[in-house]
Amino acid sequence: MQWKGRRQSTNVQDRRGERVSRAGGNPAVTSALLSFFLRSSGKTKLVVVLIALFGLAFCRGPMLQILGFSSAPSTTYVANASDKEMKAYLSTMMGDNETVWADILPQYDLRFRPAQMTIYAQRIDMPGGYADARMGPFYLPANETIYIDPSFFTEMKEKFGATGDFAEAYVVAHEYGHHIQNIMGRLQELHSSHGKVSQRDFNRHSVRVELQADFLAGVFARHADTTFKQFLEAGDIEEAMRCAEAIGDDRLQQQAQGKVVRDSFTHGTSKQRAYWFNKGYSTGDLREGEALYSLPYDQL
């Protein structure tokens, strides 16, 4: 994938220099919860991280609030060459998403507004609590911001074998897809059903929303490839498909707990994630993704 030399978005904040300290919250509850998390086995931790992977931020709200951290600028952080390169890469990806979606949405009578991105290291405060690297990247509808700790990309390579800068672009495009869903009203629908339907039905709704974000990442890839010179190179789509396959609920559950519990899926199987990404890529048409909300659940 070629990315250097294109416009970089100005909607990216690099907050890796900020230290996070405890502020407010209940110190006893905070330390109890944190020590529970830190004492839990590698497998449990992995499950926590995997559940959060690409997850929707509002599910984690209450936990974040209890923990109550806040950030302060650190005087010791100096960005090195690879930090600067990562910021340039992410800013270019955000710029690409802005260009593509500002072009596509009006074709469907939708008005585009850009998302924000916060790059952080380890932990950062955000409205309602704090973001922790162990959650993986996510989109917070409340402030329309994608939170990402780039160390996730290293983890993605080491744990899931998802390599290449297009696999990383897929992650950004999936999160940007949640922002597009926010504009389309799909996130509000999911959010407002919380507590009103059974957990099983909520999870099924969540799977549809997540698969649509994969679909939108595919739509982005197709349009980006016709908009920018040499955007895709041989093997890039396969890279994204492998990444989508590596993070399916079935594969992650199998790895983490040795079995698969279908009713607890929130993101879809490996096969479904790769299928819907590819459907977005091959059609490039937002209407094709609407089938996700009318197809019977077992036919997704």
Ligand SMILES: [Zn+2]
């Ligand atoms: Zn997601």
